[in-house]
Amino acid sequence: MKTVVKGKTEHLYLHISETIEKQIMDKVLNIGDKLPSVRFMSKEHEVSISTVLQSYYHLEGKGLIESRPQSGYYVSFNPTRFPQKLEKSNPPQTAKNKNVEAIISEVYDNWTIPGVTRLSLSVPAPEILPLAKLNKSMMQALRELPASGTSYEHIQGNESLRRQVARWAINWGGHLNADDLVTTAGCMNAIAYCLMALTKPGDTIAVESPVYFGVLRFAQSIGLKVLELPTDPDTGVDPDDVKKALQKHNIKACFFVSNFSNPLGYCMPDEQKEAMVKLLSKHGVPLIEDDLYGDVYFGKKRPKTCKSFDEEGNVLWCSSISKTLAPGYRVGWVAPGKHIEKVKRLKLYHSITSATAQQKAIANFLATGRYEHHLRQLRQTLHSNSLQFIRAIDEYFPQGTKLSNPKGGFILWLELDKKIDTYQLYQDAMLQKISIAPGTMFTLQERYQNCLRLSYGMQWKPELDRALKKLGTLAKGMM
Numbered sequence: 001m002k003t004v005v006k007g008k009t010e011h012l013y014l015h016i017s018e019t020i021e022k023q024i025m026d027k028v029l030n031i032g033d034k035l036p037s038v039r040f041m042s043k044e045h046e047v048s049i050s051t052v053l054q055s056y057y058h059l060e061g062k063g064l065i066e067s068r069p070q071s072g073y074y075v076s077f078n079p080t081r082f083p084q085k086l087e088k089s090n091p092p093q094t095a096k097n098k099n100v101e102a103i104i105s106e107v108y109d110n111w112t113i114p115g116v117t118r119l120s121l122s123v124p125a126p127e128i129l130p131l132a133k134l135n136k137s138m139m140q141a142l143r144e145l146p147a148s149g150t151s152y153e154h155i156q157g158n159e160s161l162r163r164q165v166a167r168w169a170i171n172w173g174g175h176l177n178a179d180d181l182v183t184t185a186g187c188m189n190a191i192a193y194c195l196m197a198l199t200k201p202g203d204t205i206a207v208e209s210p211v212y213f214g215v216l217r218f219a220q221s222i223g224l225k226v227l228e229l230p231t232d233p234d235t236g237v238d239p240d241d242v243k244k245a246l247q248k249h250n251i252k253a254c255f256f257v258s259n260f261s262n263p264l265g266y267c268m269p270d271e272q273k274e275a276m277v278k279l280l281s282k283h284g285v286p287l288i289e290d291d292l293y294g295d296v297y298f299g300k301k302r303p304k305t306c307k308s309f310d311e312e313g314n315v316l317w318c319s320s321i322s323k324t325l326a327p328g329y330r331v332g333w334v335a336p337g338k339h340i341e342k343v344k345r346l347k348l349y350h351s352i353t354s355a356t357a358q359q360k361a362i363a364n365f366l367a368t369g370r371y372e373h374h375l376r377q378l379r380q381t382l383h384s385n386s387l388q389f390i391r392a393i394d395e396y397f398p399q400g401t402k403l404s405n406p407k408g409g410f411i412l413w414l415e416l417d418k419k420i421d422t423y424q425l426y427q428d429a430m431l432q433k434i435s436i437a438p439g440t441m442f443t444l445q446e447r448y449q450n451c452l453r454l455s456y457g458m459q460w461k462p463e464l465d466r467a468l469k470k471l472g473t474l475a476k477g478m479m
Contacts, residue, residue: 012047013054020055024064024078035065035073061460062384063391079390079405086233086264086402086415091209091445093227093248101220103423104213104441110430117467118455120437122262122410123327125458128381130374134326134365141360149357155348157183157333158359164366165319165333172294173308174317176335182343183333183354187292188214190318190334193350194288195253197342198316199224203252206245208237210413210442210451212262212290215255226444227251233404233413236261236268239275246283253286259303260293263413263442263453265406267303274309281314286339291319295375297408298383313337321362323410323457324378325371329358382410385456392465396472398479410457413439415450420478422452428474434467 023029036044041052056073059065066076107120142148156162162178169176184190191214199205201223207215209228219226227249230241237256245251256276258268268276280287289306297303307317316339320332331354336343347353365371389412393403402415416422422438429436439451458464 012045013051013058016041016045016047016052016055017058020059021062021064024075025080027078027080029075031075031078033075034071035075037072063388077387077391077394079387086404086413088230088232089209089228089447090230091228091443091447093245100213100216100441100444103438104217107426107435107437107441110435113433116430116433116435117464118435118458119467119471120435120453120455121457122453122455123323123457124378124410127459128378128457129325130370133370133374134361137364137368137370138357138361140364141357144364145356145360149360151356153183153353153356153359155344155353156181157354158356158363160367161331161359161363162333164363168366168371169335171302172291172305174305174335180335180337180340181333182336182340182347183331183359184318184320184347185330185351185354186322186332187290187318187320188218188332189330190320190332191215191255191288191290192218193343193346194316194318194334194336194339195219195224195255196222196346197336197339198253198286198288204249206242206249206251206254208256208261208264209445210263210439210448211255212257213441216442216444220444228443228445231264232266233264234266235272236264236266237276239272239279242276243279246285251285253288254280255288255290256306257290257292258294258306259291260296260406260409260411262293262409263411263437265404265409265411265413267297267407268306270304270308273304273306277306277309277315281310281312284314286337287315289315289317291317292323293409294319295324296379296382296410298379298386299407303408307335310337313339316343324375325365326358326362329362330355331358331362379408381459382408382456385458385460386412388460388465389454389456389468392468393472396469398472398476401475410455412454412456414452414454415439416452416475417479418450420450420475422448422450425452425471425474425478428478429471432467432470432474434471436471 038052042049063077065073067073162181166176166178204225204227206227208231229237231237291305307315317335404413426436426438437453439448
């Protein structure tokens with residue numbers, strides 16, 4: 001059987017490894033099965049032995065196969081065998097406000113403690129970022145900008161960056177131009193502008209549950225009520241549940257992470273996105289869409305966004321490069337649709353403009369094609385990491401642990417036995433210099449005390465495996 005190569009840029013070793021991975025996932029190859037010898041695969045696919053070895057090393061890096069000395073390669077793990085799956089969340093249909101500030105502050109005040117394994121941070125670690133190329137882009141930006149970037153930018157942000165973001169939007173079916181976009185200091189800043197533009201104190205917003213704690217924190221700070229909606233761990237919020245909520249509550253805006261949400265990791269199917277956009281447009285309720293993780297997909301193509309189906313400017317699409325390229329640059333953007341003038345005005349009031357040099361550096365990076373090359377490597381790394389984390393959790397954590405099944409992004413959401421309080425687990429883990437994000441951070445209800453969020457956005461090393469083993473042992477001890 002000859003290897004079929006789709007396009008000149010596809011690597012032979014990736015095609016072989018993807019074929020074997022699919023056989024493992026489809027249970028054609030089972031745990032313990034021996035793979036064909038390297039020499040046999042070389043002849044069968046008419047490739048070099050080094051190419052086959054590279055394929056096997058790639059699968060070994062994902063934790064799917066293992067090498068046995070003088071015996072060959074064997075299937076060692078299949079993430080689809082994980083016995084427990086998360087169920088759809090069912091939060092109370094009331095808009096409550098609980099103070100989550102104290103626990104969030106405690107967890108994130110520990111960012112700077114040296115030697116801590118930061119499983120709580122949903123950002124890519126520096127070692128998987130193209131730092132040298134970013135530095136070159138920054139130096140180029142300083143040379144090209146008037147006054148070396150010390151002058152104020154346009155209120156909507158650097159035009160070159162906005163043009164590159166609009167060009168990049170073609171990947172998810174977006175039809176944007178530079179004038180449709182406003183740059184911001186990261187994605188959370190974009191979301192904040194949107195919430196302020198659409199609401200006033202006392203208003204109610206509807207969100208997924210569990211939901212990113214930054215949104216809860218900001219909503220509370222401006223006096224909003226938060227209605228948490230039932231959320232499927234694979235597909236997100238169902239339009240039927242939104243429809244029921246609209247009939248019972250005076251909802252002023254909805255906030256959803258459509259692709260690889262934080263913290264559940266779900267990806268809303270395209271037909272569900274389209275139905276959601278139509279429903280909210282019919283009721284005149286704007287949708288704030290956080291698409292921060294959309295470029296970090298593990299499949300063959302990038303998923304669409306809710307904005308892809310927006311014909312009336314009712315979707316405010318927010319994103320940034322904080323999760324893919326440069327968290328510290330604080331470069332984000334929003335396409336606010338028909339609400340653009342309100343967002344521009346708020347940006348003028350709160351920050352006047354955005355940081356010039358960082359925007360121009362990211363624009364240069366996007367323009368050269370370096371971004372797509374980096375994303376290919378990043379997606380491979382994160383996919384491998386996710387499988388290694390799932391394998392370790394399966395091996396080390398208490399029996400009955402439930403786990404999300406992300407198809408992209410950085411995040412795993414775990415549900416442990418109800419006897420386990422993950423805030424106490426956080427306290428115990430910090431004594432071992434391991435930081436996690438307890439589930440109570442992601443809700444305003446009295447929920448998720450036995451849940452936690454883990455980030456796999458770092459290079460997989462034996463130290464990570466040991467940290468997960470320690471964490472699992474601590475969890476077992478709480479039973």
